[in-house]
Amino acid sequence: MWPLRSICYLSLLLLISCQSNAESVDNSLEGNAGSKLFVESFGSFNEPWAMTFLPDGNLLITEKPGTLLLVKLDDRSRVPVSGVPEVAFGGQGGLGDIILHPQYSENHWVYLSYAEENATGEKGAVVARAQFDHESANPKLKNLQILWQQTPKVSGSGHYSHRLAFDPVGKLFITSGDRQKQKPAQSWTQNLGKIIRINADGSVPPDNPFQDKGELAKTFWSLGHRNLLGIAFDRKGSLWSHEMGPRHGDEFNLIVGGENYGWPIVSWGDHYSGIPIPDHDTRPEFHAPEVYWVPTVAPSGLIIYDGSMFPEWQDNAFIGGLRSEALVRIKISGKQAAEVERFDMGNRIREVEQGPKGAIWVLEDKRGGRLLRLTSS
Ligand SMILES: [Ca+2]
Ligand SMILES: [Ca+2]
Numbered sequence: 001m002w003p004l005r006s007i008c009y010l011s012l013l014l015l016i017s018c019q020s021n022a023e024s025v026d027n028s029l030e031g032n033a034g035s036k037l038f039v040e041s042f043g044s045f046n047e048p049w050a051m052t053f054l055p056d057g058n059l060l061i062t063e064k065p066g067t068l069l070l071v072k073l074d075d076r077s078r079v080p081v082s083g084v085p086e087v088a089f090g091g092q093g094g095l096g097d098i099i100l101h102p103q104y105s106e107n108h109w110v111y112l113s114y115a116e117e118n119a120t121g122e123k124g125a126v127v128a129r130a131q132f133d134h135e136s137a138n139p140k141l142k143n144l145q146i147l148w149q150q151t152p153k154v155s156g157s158g159h160y161s162h163r164l165a166f167d168p169v170g171k172l173f174i175t176s177g178d179r180q181k182q183k184p185a186q187s188w189t190q191n192l193g194k195i196i197r198i199n200a201d202g203s204v205p206p207d208n209p210f211q212d213k214g215e216l217a218k219t220f221w222s223l224g225h226r227n228l229l230g231i232a233f234d235r236k237g238s239l240w241s242h243e244m245g246p247r248h249g250d251e252f253n254l255i256v257g258g259e260n261y262g263w264p265i266v267s268w269g270d271h272y273s274g275i276p277i278p279d280h281d282t283r284p285e286f287h288a289p290e291v292y293w294v295p296t297v298a299p300s301g302l303i304i305y306d307g308s309m310f311p312e313w314q315d316n317a318f319i320g321g322l323r324s325e326a327l328v329r330i331k332i333s334g335k336q337a338a339e340v341e342r343f344d345m346g347n348r349i350r351e352v353e354q355g356p357k358g359a360i361w362v363l364e365d366k367r368g369g370r371l372l373r374l375t376s377s
Contacts (some may be wrong), residue, residue: 026081029374031329032346033341037360038088040370042076045069048363050097050163050301050351051371054334055105057356060132060361061371062112064094070139071371083130083141088117091157096125097164101200108132109200110141113162124150127174129200139166147172147202151191151216154179155175159227161243163302168237170187170200173221175228175241182264185224193263195228195241195255197221209258228353230302231255234332242319243297245269250296251289252319254335259331260355262286268294290337291330298323300365301351304332309376316340320349322365327352327374 024276029037047064059071060081066089068081087095093115101109108131116126125150130141150160161177178185178193185193188210196219197208210217228243239255247253249269253261266286267277280288293299301320305313317330317337325348348365355361360374 002174006223018293029343029345031341031343033329035329035341035343035377037343037374038228038377040373040375042071042073042373043078044368044370045363047094047367048350048369048371049095051353051361051363052098052100052110053353053355054100055197059355059361059371060098060110062095062098064096065089065242066095066114068095068098068112068141070134079137079139081132081134081139081141083144084112085114085144086124087114087129088123088157089115093123093125093160095155096162098158099166101129101169102166102170103176107303111147111162111164113160113174115157115160115162118153122151122153122155123157123160125160127162127172127178128152129202145202148174148196148198148219150176150179154181154192156175156180161225161228163229163231163241165231165233165237165239166200167233171197171202173231173239174198175225175231175243176228178225178263183224185263186260186265188217191216191219193225194219194223194229195221195225197257204230218295221257222255222259222261222287224263224265226263226267229300230319232302232304234304234316234317235306238335240302240304240317240337242302242334244298245296246291246295247272247274248294248296249277250293250299252291252299252317252330252337253287253289254337256287259287260285262288268292269296290335291339293339296323297321297328298348301349301353301362303352303354303360305354305358305359305360307354309358310360318352318360320352320362321345322350325349327360327362 064301066087074279130144158180161175174196182189231241327343350365351363
């Protein structure tokens, strides 16, 4: 018979070892095609929205209320970055995306998007760039320049989209949502419901596809979009984006300059009111999605994976799911795509990123949303 004190001591040891184990690996996930991922939490945030990795392996994370954080992964410290412009926080709006210029190591330009409100209460997305100075203990944005804005600003606070991506030669692509107004997605005089292509300094490239539809249309790359919360290039240089459908009908699209994606004239979903919207196959002149979802996944965040940790997943797209609380893996083969696996994350996923050594990182949505690292072991 063991003395009571020894039993207590042993129990205490077990408790401590269980707790420390829980901190290193929280749990594992198994996808519906049998792939396994190990999950580690790096803490929680206040409505995190986007992230990007710096060349030194640290992270910039945006929080929708208007905070940009420099997150150091070695000691898990986080420092607010000063110089972020005032944002119109509310509804779907606030501080949005953040990406690095392709030559960031030389020029330190970061590109960010956010919602802005005018004097009469109308709002729209803005894209700006600034140089990130993190040499001192107080990291800051300096030399901020506004490059682009949604025109016109309108009432409401939904469907800003404002996700950003650079192509391999340094052109900046911006997703501009329809601001829940629908018809502007087909308008040549409003830049809502479009994918925009501009130069890294905000000037307009002369080789954009719509040259005879007025000045604003010279910035358009494609039209007929609804709410696009993910945009990324694959290794062959093809551009992919997803967008939220109305009631269902979310889309994953191969984006081709000069094409019309049909919103709000066609959709695989229907209006929330129950009023039907003609399906894509009724109007073949509009680009139909390569993948669509009925029921909805509510896609947010997008990477096209090219890392070494999961070599079998190279050229696969990963999409976060809000309503579906999922991470969705999509196989891309040339111009074709198909969902091949889904991981049940148990929380709304707002953002996906590829990190050092090819780990996959996600941000959960809303207040308390966690930063999670997904690895193979
Ligand atoms: Ca990102
Ligand atoms: Ca329909």
